[in-house]
Amino acid sequence: MVSLKQLAVASFVSSVATASVRRGAAPPAPASSVTCNGKAYAYNNLAGFGSLASDARDQYGDTISIGSSMVIRDWKKAGKKYKGTMYGLPDRGWNTNGTQNTIPRVHIFDLTFTPAPDASVAKPAGPNIEFDYKRTILLSGPDGKPMTGLDPDFTGGYTYTGFPTMPAATYPGDGFGGPGPGDKRISLDAEGLVVLDDGSFWISDEYGPFVYQFDSKGNMLSAIQPPDALLPIRKGQVSFNSNTPPIYDHSLVPTPADPDHGRQNNQGFEGLSISPDGTTLWVLLQSAARQDGGASSSKRRNTRLLKYSLARASSNNKNKHDPTAQATYKAEYVVPLPTFQNAEGKTRVAAQSELHYVSDTQFLVLPRDSSVGRGTADPLSRYRHVDVIDIAAATDIKGAKYDDIANGNITAGGIVDASDKLPPSITPATLCPFIDYNLNTELSKFATASGDAVHNGLPVNLGLLNEKWEALALVPVNPNANGKGCDGDEYYLFTLSDNDFITNNGYANFGKIKFVDDTATVPFLDSQALVFKVTLPRGSKPLVG
Numbered sequence: 404m405v406s407l408k409q410l411a412v413a414s415f416v417s418s419v420a421t422a423s424v425r426r427g428a429a430p431p432a433p434a435s436s437v438t439c440n441g442k443a444y445a446y447n448n449l450a451g452f453g454s455l456a457s458d459a460r461d462q463y464g465d466t467i468s469i470g471s472s473m474v475i476r477d478w479k480k481a482g483k484k485y486k487g488t489m490y491g492l493p494d495r496g497w498n499t500n501g502t503q504n505t506i507p508r509v510h511i512f513d514l515t516f517t518p519a520p521d522a523s524v525a526k527p528a529g530p531n532i533e534f535d536y537k538r539t540i541l542l543s544g545p546d547g548k549p550m551t552g553l554d555p556d557f558t559g560g561y562t563y564t565g566f567p568t569m570p571a572a573t574y575p576g577d578g579f580g581g582p583g584p585g586d587k588r589i590s591l592d593a594e595g596l597v598v599l600d601d602g603s604f605w606i607s608d609e610y611g612p613f614v615y616q617f618d619s620k621g622n623m624l625s626a627i628q629p630p631d632a633l634l635p636i637r638k639g640q641v642s643f644n645s646n647t648p649p650i651y652d653h654s655l656v657p658t659p660a661d662p663d664h665g666r667q668n669n670q671g672f673e674g675l676s677i678s679p680d681g682t683t684l685w686v687l688l689q690s691a692a693r694q695d696g697g698a699s700s701s702k703r704r705n706t707r708l709l710k711y712s713l714a715r716a717s718s719n720n721k722n723k724h725d726p727t728a729q730a731t732y733k734a735e736y737v738v739p740l741p742t743f744q745n746a747e748g749k750t751r752v753a754a755q756s757e758l759h760y761v762s763d764t765q766f767l768v769l770p771r772d773s774s775v776g777r778g779t780a781d782p783l784s785r786y787r788h789v790d791v792i793d794i795a796a797a798t799d800i801k802g803a804k805y806d807d808i809a810n811g812n813i814t815a816g817g818i819v820d821a822s823d824k825l826p827p828s829i830t831p832a833t834l835c836p837f838i839d840y841n842l843n844t845e846l847s848k849f850a851t852a853s854g855d856a857v858h859n860g861l862p863v864n865l866g867l868l869n870e871k872w873e874a875l876a877l878v879p880v881n882p883n884a885n886g887k888g889c890d891g892d893e894y895y896l897f898t899l900s901d902n903d904f905i906t907n908n909g910y911a912n913f914g915k916i917k918f919v920d921d922t923a924t925v926p927f928l929d930s931q932a933l934v935f936k937v938t939l940p941r942g943s944k945p946l947v948g
């Protein structure tokens with residue numbers, strides 16, 4: 404076996420040699436670039452690949468999944484490596500055979516990234532991202548009771564003084580199908596994460612769809628209910644249920660299956676970001692609300708971006724347990740998602756899975772196709788991007804008309820006839836295509852530990868990209884002394900796949916339940932990570948983390 408030391412020396416020598424050749428030469432052309440409303444972005448090259456075993460377990464004995472959202476903090480350069488603290492957000496627990504009473508959580512890892520500047524398709528580099536699991540924060544409601552991943556009740560919710568009525572599930576037994584006393588808990592389907600300097604964090608959800616604030620120990624501090632137009636409504640009533648029945652009773656389906664108005668089932672607040680000064684929260688719906696074309700997979704492109712201003716510095720805020728003091732709804736914009744042709748040649752909207760702040764008018768967004776990639780029957784993804792959205796010229800639609808609970812449609816047909824036609828009075832954001840994940844000329848500069856080149860499409864092996872990519876984190880190539888800012892405009896953009904807890908060696912309910920997921924085309928779906936090296940517009944002050 405070649406020792407790691409020998410490998411390290413070999414690569415050191417070759418990188419010194421290349422560096423001296425490169426000095427003075429023009430930098431290599433970027434893999435792609437785009438100018439969005441006068442601001443130049445470049446995807447320079449793929450800079451990293453890594454994976455986390457699908458049967459890794461946390462301190463509570465449960466299977467780890469991480470890719471619904473991510474944050475990297477404490478980023479620093481240490482010799483030839485970078486180190487940081489990574490927060491990984493799992494989805495609502497193992498759910499491919501029904502939702503269950505998994506306590507939502509955040510996992511914390513030490514992250515090590517070792518750049519491989521000489522990686523090429525001819526001589527691919529091995530995995531260069533390491534995840535060293537540290538600990539897990541379990542999430543609980545304002546009263547300290549654990550939250551749950553179970554699909555919420557058809558009507559009603561959890562009430563607590565000073566909070567809006569929150570999605571909640573009433574369950575029998577232990578909520579996994581076994582014996583127990585039953586209970587009612589606040590339901591969370593976690594999709595977006597931001598972490599503040601004091602260790603507190605915000606999580607966006609797709610049941611409500613709500614946004615929740617937690618202290619560093621995972622206790623809920625506040626909850627943001629969305630504008631009325633996004634609340635899911637069935638038969639004239641708020642109905643948080645997402646038509647994903649619990650594992651113990653697959654017959655618990657709502658009537659009608661889909662909401663008449665408001666967010667579509669399982670298309671909630673996937674995108675969450677915050678301005679670096681911590682004063683503004685940005686929230687993006689996965690795809691159009693029902694009344695805005697959401698009923699049609701080819702028309703659901705006009706989704707909504709919400710802006711909330713926050714009471715400054717929560718740790719200095721005397722009213723920090725007064726939820727009404729936290730977030731104020733400020734503005735709302737229409738974001739047109741990209742469309743693509745699927746395998747059957749049909750037009751489909753690429754729903755988005757993550758948002759990342761670049762400036763007050765520009766954001767990175769992660770739109771992608773679904774049901775393709777490793778674990779599914781079709782290995783070929785046709786649209787999987789990080790794109791740029793610009794809202795400089797977009798109309799602020801916040802107000803009674805478009806936020807109405809019954810007739811808040813922004814597109815022509817409303818709930819009757821799904822359409823993507825906006826009135827002339829609404830100027831949507833501009834969408835600028837930026838990074839294509841699926842470029843095999845970049846992907847195959849890296850290979851798995853077993854030697855499979857990273858790629859999109861055939862062959863099906865460990866190097867095939869997973870279906871669901873849902874997390875973004877941005878850190879500087881040249882961090883300045885405090886580890887926050889950047890000397891220059893180059894960044895590493897990390898992204899993670901959400902593996903939906905798909906493994907044949909799974910554990911839930913504090914390790915007491917063993918599960919075997921047999922729904923995927925592979926028995927073990929490891930979480931995957933990629934790193935894109937990017938240049939952001941000159942002088943950018945994006946969210947680092």
Ligand SMILES: *[C@@H]1O[C@H](CO)[C@@H](O)[C@H](O)[C@H]1NC(C)=O
Nearest residue numbers: 500650651652918919920921
């Ligand atoms: C899925 O749930 C059903 C109903 O509870 C159960 O009978 C079946 O064994 C479950 N399948 C797996 C793979 O756990």
Ligand SMILES: *[C@@H]1O[C@H](CO)[C@@H](O)[C@H](O)[C@H]1NC(C)=O
Nearest residue numbers: 812813814815816817818826
């Ligand atoms: C909303 O939908 C109704 C039909 O239900 C339609 O008459 C109206 O023009 C739509 N509004 C917009 C802004 O397109």
